Amino acid sequence: xxxxxxxxxxxxxxxxxxxxxxxxxxxxxxxxxxxxxxxxxxxxxxxxxxxxxxxxxxxxxxxxxxxxxxxxxxxxxxxxxxxxxxxxxxxxxxxxxxxxxxxxxxxxxxxxxxxxxxxxxxxxxxxxxxxxxxxxxxxxxxxxxxxxxxxxxxxxxxxxxxxxxxxxxxxxxxxxxxxxxxxxxxxxxxxxxxxxxxxxxxxxxxxxxxxxxxxxxxxxxxxxxxxxxxxxxxxxxxxxxxxxxxxxxxxxxxxxxxxxxxxxxxxxxxxxxxxxxxxxxxxxxxxxxxxxxxxxxxxxxxxxxxxxxxxxxxxxxxxxxxxxxxxxxxxxxxxxxxxxxxxxxxxxxxxxxxxxxxxxxxxxxxxxxxxxxxxxxxxxxxxxxxx
Amino acid sequence: xxxxxxxxxxxxxxxxxxxxxxxxxxxxxxxxxxxxxxxxxxxxxxxxxxxxxxxxxxxxxxxxxxxxxxxxxxxxxxxxxxxxxxxxxxxxxxxxxxxxxxxxxxxxxxxxxxxxxxxxxxxxxxxxxxxxxxxxxxxxxxxxxxxxxxxxxxxxxxxxxxxxxxxxxxxxxxxxxxxxxxxxxxxxxxxxxxxxxxxxxxxxxxxxxxxxxxxxxxxxxxxxxxxxxxxxxxxxxxxxxxxxxxxxxxxxxxxxxxxxxxxxxxxxxxxxxxxxxxxxxxxxxxxxxxxxxxxxxxxxxxxxxxxxxxxxxxxxxxxxxxxxxxxxxxxxxxxxxxxxxxxxxxxxxxxxxxxxxxxxxxxxxxxxxxxxxxxxxxxxxxxxxxxxxxxxxxxxxxxxxxxxxxxxxxxxxxxxxxxxxxxxxxxxxxxxxxxxxxxxxxxxxxxxxxxxxxxxxxxxxxxxxxxxxxxxxxxxxxxxxxxxxxxxxxxxxxxxxxxxxxxxxxxxxxxxxxxxxxxxxxxxxxxxxxxxxxxxxxxxxxxxxxxxxxxxxxxxxxxxxxxxxxxxxxxxxxxxx
Numbered sequence: 001x002x003x004x005x006x007x008x009x010x011x012x013x014x015x016x017x018x019x020x021x022x023x024x025x026x027x028x029x030x031x032x033x034x035x036x037x038x039x040x041x042x043x044x045x046x047x048x049x050x051x052x053x054x055x056x057x058x059x060x061x062x063x064x065x066x067x068x069x070x071x072x073x074x075x076x077x078x079x080x081x082x083x084x085x086x087x088x089x090x091x092x093x094x095x096x097x098x099x100x101x102x103x104x105x106x107x108x109x110x111x112x113x114x115x116x117x118x119x120x121x122x123x124x125x126x127x128x129x130x131x132x133x134x135x136x137x138x139x140x141x142x143x144x145x146x147x148x149x150x151x152x153x154x155x156x157x158x159x160x161x162x163x164x165x166x167x168x169x170x171x172x173x174x175x176x177x178x179x180x181x182x183x184x185x186x187x188x189x190x191x192x193x194x195x196x197x198x199x200x201x202x203x204x205x206x207x208x209x210x211x212x213x214x215x216x217x218x219x220x221x222x223x224x225x226x227x228x229x230x231x232x233x234x235x236x237x238x239x240x241x242x243x244x245x246x247x248x249x250x251x252x253x254x255x256x257x258x259x260x261x262x263x264x265x266x267x268x269x270x271x272x273x274x275x276x277x278x279x280x281x282x283x284x285x286x287x288x289x290x291x292x293x294x295x296x297x298x299x300x301x302x303x304x305x306x307x308x309x310x311x312x313x314x315x316x317x318x319x320x321x322x323x324x325x326x327x328x329x330x331x332x333x334x335x336x337x338x339x340x341x342x343x344x345x346x347x348x349x350x351x352x353x354x355x356x357x358x359x360x361x362x363x364x365x366x367x368x369x370x371x372x373x374x375x376x377x378x379x380x381x382x383x384x385x386x387x
Numbered sequence: 388x389x390x391x392x393x394x395x396x397x398x399x400x401x402x403x404x405x406x407x408x409x410x411x412x413x414x415x416x417x418x419x420x421x422x423x424x425x426x427x428x429x430x431x432x433x434x435x436x437x438x439x440x441x442x443x444x445x446x447x448x449x450x451x452x453x454x455x456x457x458x459x460x461x462x463x464x465x466x467x468x469x470x471x472x473x474x475x476x477x478x479x480x481x482x483x484x485x486x487x488x489x490x491x492x493x494x495x496x497x498x499x500x501x502x503x504x505x506x507x508x509x510x511x512x513x514x515x516x517x518x519x520x521x522x523x524x525x526x527x528x529x530x531x532x533x534x535x536x537x538x539x540x541x542x543x544x545x546x547x548x549x550x551x552x553x554x555x556x557x558x559x560x561x562x563x564x565x566x567x568x569x570x571x572x573x574x575x576x577x578x579x580x581x582x583x584x585x586x587x588x589x590x591x592x593x594x595x596x597x598x599x600x601x602x603x604x605x606x607x608x609x610x611x612x613x614x615x616x617x618x619x620x621x622x623x624x625x626x627x628x629x630x631x632x633x634x635x636x637x638x639x640x641x642x643x644x645x646x647x648x649x650x651x652x653x654x655x656x657x658x659x660x661x662x663x664x665x666x667x668x669x670x671x672x673x674x675x676x677x678x679x680x681x682x683x684x685x686x687x688x689x690x691x692x693x694x695x696x697x698x699x700x701x702x703x704x705x706x707x708x709x710x711x712x713x714x715x716x717x718x719x720x721x722x723x724x725x726x727x728x729x730x731x732x733x734x735x736x737x738x739x740x741x742x743x744x745x746x747x748x749x750x751x752x753x754x755x756x757x758x759x760x761x762x763x764x765x766x767x768x769x770x771x772x773x774x775x776x777x778x779x780x781x782x783x784x785x786x787x788x789x790x791x792x793x794x795x796x797x798x799x800x801x802x803x804x805x806x807x808x809x810x811x812x813x814x815x816x817x818x819x820x821x822x823x824x825x826x827x828x829x830x831x832x833x834x835x836x837x838x839x840x841x842x843x844x845x846x847x848x849x850x851x852x853x854x855x856x857x858x859x860x861x862x863x864x865x866x867x868x869x870x871x872x873x874x875x876x877x878x879x880x881x882x883x884x885x886x887x888x889x890x891x892x893x894x895x896x897x898x899x900x901x902x903x904x905x906x907x908x909x910x911x912x913x914x915x916x917x918x919x920x921x922x923x924x925x926x927x928x929x930x931x932x933x934x935x936x937x938x939x940x941x942x943x944x945x946x947x948x949x950x951x952x953x954x955x956x957x958x959x960x961x962x963x964x
Binding site: 044045046049051052056060063075076079080081083084087097098099101102189190191210211257258262265268286288289291292294295301302303304305307308309319320321323325329334335337339340341343345346348349350351353354355358359360361364365367 | 433435436459460461462463464466467468469470471472480481482483484486488489490491492493494517521530531532534535538547548550551552553555559569571572573574576581582584590594595596597598599602603608612613614615616619623624625690715755757758759764780781782783784785786787789790791792793795796798799813815816817819820821823824826827848849850851852853854855857858899
């Protein structure tokens with residue numbers, strides 16, 4: 001188990017930041033399930049498009065997977081929230097400053113689908129989830145199903161625990177553990193190091209990360225949300241239980257491209273995280289953040305694919321100060337698709353002033369402002385202080 | 388500076404303006420504390436790698452070529468919210484950004500650095516609408532009171548009408564075709580279009596389509612290079628000294644002007660300390676009211692804490708951090724601290740143009756959104772809001788045009804046939820790639836709604852997560868139905884302008900909340916009085932955009948925030964010194 005506080009101490013010293021950076025620029029902490037889940041999202045938003053070759057040219061064929069955009073998503077999610085020792089509820093030392101500060105236990109997760117009879121059993125082994133929670137979730141789903149027509153199961157069928165169990169699939173994960181050292185000195189401060197252990201049939205990974213390892217957790221969430229999505233019959237296309245393109249993924253990657261996105265949208269606009277709160281809360285400390293995550297899942301394709309990011313090549317997931325642009329920013333794959341030349345020091349262009357002589361601007365004491373707005377400038381009933 | 392008269396919390400767009408004014412006009416010694424990094428300063432040659440110096444008072448510390456090295460104008464390198472050099476987070480880029488809890492489909496866009504969020508802005512400096520001061524019942528001061536301060540700010544920031552290039556000509560064609568006239572004033576009371584008043588120097592006269600010279604300062608180039616680099620930090624002309632960069636964000640305008648006070652013995656002095664995150668506002672019990680006595684700050688590299696005493700404390704940490712610090716300091720809250728946040732309830736209306744439509748207007752088949760100012764022409768409709776024409780690099784374009792929506796995915800969104808747009812929502816897959824292939828002839832119009840302050844909207848302390856500075860901010864914002872109605876009207880106008888100019892496809896993104904223009908979370912009339920002094924804490928002033936009483940009607944807020952801060956400096960000088 002990775003010790004905790006080591007990088008914190010380095011960071012606090014200020015003298016050996018290079019060592020901290022070295023630790024943080026190790027290979028991208030990911031596992032096949034996480035990788036394939038984000039690959040399935042990248043494939044839905046920026047797919048390979050051979051059908052555009054004749055019309056627009058061969059440069060428009062490759063998509064986000066060709067530049068490993070999933071690494072961008074994983075890196076960003078794993079680097080956007082630092083948890084600090086002094087803010088945890090049970091590490092002693094400084095008093096936690098919030099009413100409901102998470103304890104170390106709440107930030108840890110142990111999920112072992114391979115050790116149980118089913119993924120659902122494994123989920124029920126996670127601290128905070130018990131059979132009463134899954135019963136409540138299924139009751140909610142059935143209430144909702146009664147209001148829907150059609151659906152995979154047919155509107156007259158009720159969802160059972162067995163249905164949930166059969167649909168929920170965490171892919172290749174045989175064990176996922178997120179742990180932090182419990183033997184922390186009370187007066188230690190600084191970023192917590194999380195240890196992420198993932199075991200699959202073919203490989204294990206054990207990675208220390210200085211931030212909360214959200215990337216893997218979100219893919220677990222997406223599988224659970226996809227299970228609800230399928231049970232409610234919201235998928236418009238047939239599911240593909242043996243999706244060979246993303247073989248390590250779970251329930252989520254079984255959905256078609258558009259259904260994957262519809263599934264994510266059910267987090268924002270479909271009430272999914274409210275109905276699934278009991279299942280998700282032990283996995284993600286603040287379930288409300290998942291709506292922000294869906295915003296980011298979409299938006300990050302803009303910050304990644306359509307920027308120069310892929311030009312950082314093998315440094316694309318290094319610490320920012322260690323990234324090196326090895327491909328000119330106007331020459332990366334997406335820029336050949338947009339014809340953007342990359343940053344320039346200036347452009348030769350004809351320009352003019354629209355208002356000859358400049359704006360009319362009297363001194364304040366000579367201002368003669370018409371106090372009544374003209375014409376259709378005021379919408380009826382709008383204006384003034386609102387409650 | 389161990390014994391400042393005034394300590395200012397935050398060196399963003401507004402803090403340095405206040406500091407300069409206090410030193411120059413009132414002879415005061417001012418210490419400005421900034422939580423983020425300082426770019427383009429010799430004392431911090433590698434501001435994201437090691438701690439560097441502690442404080443800077445010498446204008447000769449500023450180094451434009453160093454700024455060029457740091458502001459690479461690479462899109463992801465600049466703007467990525469997690470690793471970009473223009474992010475909100477500790478200067479140490481081996482660490483994560485500072486966490487803000489935004490539990491909704493929304494995006495919060497801030498920069499922690501000397502210059503603050505003005506380090507990544509378009510430089511748009513319109514004034515607030517007189518309507519927003521005089522005819523909305525929020526403001527305790529008149530529009531005319533602020534005009535001299537607008538004029539001062541516009542002089543220091545070289546604010547003037549922006550240059551028109553191809554993309555602007557297309558907008559003008561559409562606006563005039565839709566029946567709107569040109570406005571020739573800075574004090575807008577009527578509906579129409581006009582060039583943006585931008586805090587960017589003009590391009591030189593010889594810069595035209597035949598120009599084949601160098602854009603380097605060392606080769607004699609002066610003014611704006613039409614490089615469309617402003618949102619990535621805007622360091623052109625390359626090689627220019629910091630104060631001669633064309634775009635006058637706070638770090639290239641008010642900061643050098645503030646540091647110049649140290650070379651003038653007849654005025655006060657200004658010191659700026661980056662990497663200094665204020666964690667507590669110190670107070671004493673006064674005669675009936677609390678009285679601010681200074682601050683405690685934490686060095687973001689070493690973790691050590693320092694206490695600073697001052698006669699007056701100015702809170703200028705922005706619309707999120709100012710209320711967060713207030714609340715984390717345990718200062719009194721009577722219900723409006725952090726509340727009333729306005730954000731111009733943006734939307735984004737995209738037009739894709741055929742080559743021949745653009746060629747008919749310009750004689751050239753492409754608009755090229757990477758040429759010219761990022762935003763050089765606008766539409767104003769006092770009482771409702773405004774809009775502005777935008778050109779950006781493709782990463783930002785793909786995010787803003789197609790990957791940020793509250794409507795869902797366009798393949799599932801039915802469009803009302805009575806509405807003037809052809810599609811709505813996220814655009815993905817093959818369609819996204821087709822649209823981005825039209826990047827050079829695509830332009831968007833940013834809708835800026837006159838959303839009004841509501842007590843339910845704003846910043847509170849998150850009850851779950853904290854960082855080294857205390858409980859993190861939690862931000863929630865929902866539009867009022869009146870705000871939705873105004874936004875819909877402006878969106879329809881934008882779509883008509885696109886179609887009048889010849890767009891073949893108009894897309895309404897239907898953005899969720901984007902917290903980029905933020906105003907009024909510590910608003911005048913509720914948290915602070917007409918001097919911008921806190922009602923509940925004497926000698927504590929709010930000197931940033933959060934003190935604005937509303938969203939100034941919809942125009943971009945920087946000019947108004949800075950003008951109000953300059954006025955506040957005068958009020959501080961007159962009240963306490």
